[in-house]
Amino acid sequence: MSDSKSKLVAAAIEAARNAYAPYSNFHVGAALLLDTGDIVTGANFENASYGMTLCAETVAIAKANSDGQMRRIVAIAVAGGPRAADGSAQIGADAITPCGRCRQVIKEVADEVAIDLPVYCAHAGGHDTHLLSELLPFGFGPASLK
Numbered sequence: 001m002s003d004s005k006s007k008l009v010a011a012a013i014e015a016a017r018n019a020y021a022p023y024s025n026f027h028v029g030a031a032l033l034l035d036t037g038d039i040v041t042g043a044n045f046e047n048a049s050y051g052m053t054l055c056a057e058t059v060a061i062a063k064a065n066s067d068g069q070m071r072r073i074v075a076i077a078v079a080g081g082p083r084a085a086d087g088s089a090q091i092g093a094d095a096i097t098p099c100g101r102c103r104q105v106i107k108e109v110a111d112e113v114a115i116d117l118p119v120y121c122a123h124a125g126g127h128d129t130h131l132l133s134e135l136l137p138f139g140f141g142p143a144s145l146k
């Protein structure tokens with residue numbers, strides 16, 4: 001694993017500690033690598049009205065955008081699992097991948113930056129790398145409106 005990838009995956013695992021997930025007890029963290037080398041993180045943010053929940057990936061992307069950094073995103077890491085006693089996520093043997101809604105949110109970024117963004121999905125043994133085009137083939141994006 002290259003240094004920047006392992007650092008990004010580690011940042012996603014660390015971000016999962018900040019999950020607010022009292023309903024599912026499933027902690028997810030996301031980490032975005034910027035072209036400056038900086039990392040922006042997010043964690044899932046649940047709601048008593050369950051369907052209002054914001055996923056870690058979407059939180060991180062909205063955070064980067066709010067800071068004027070969305071167009072600097074070059075890679076994404078996601079990590080999650082059931083909450084452990086110490087507040088961390090128990091990363092399972094199989095990686096979790098972004099939900100459908102997050103794939104659509106990532107698509108907006110990917111099209112904006114014109115990069116088929118790599119998504120590093122953490123598992124206990126490391127991570128799997130998927131390009132957004134694999135996760136969301138034939139996706140609807142900004143170009144579809146033209």
Ligand SMILES: O=c1ccn([C@H]2C[C@H](O)[C@@H](CO)O2)c(=O)[nH]1
Pocket residue numbers: 021024026027028043044045046053054055056057078080096097098099102
């Ligand atoms: O990629 C994912 C998958 C799930 N979740 C969150 C949503 C919910 O809070 C919890 C269980 O689905 O995990 C994410 O944040 N990202």
Ligand SMILES: [Zn+2]
Pocket residue numbers: 055056057058098099100101102103
């Ligand atoms: Zn999601």
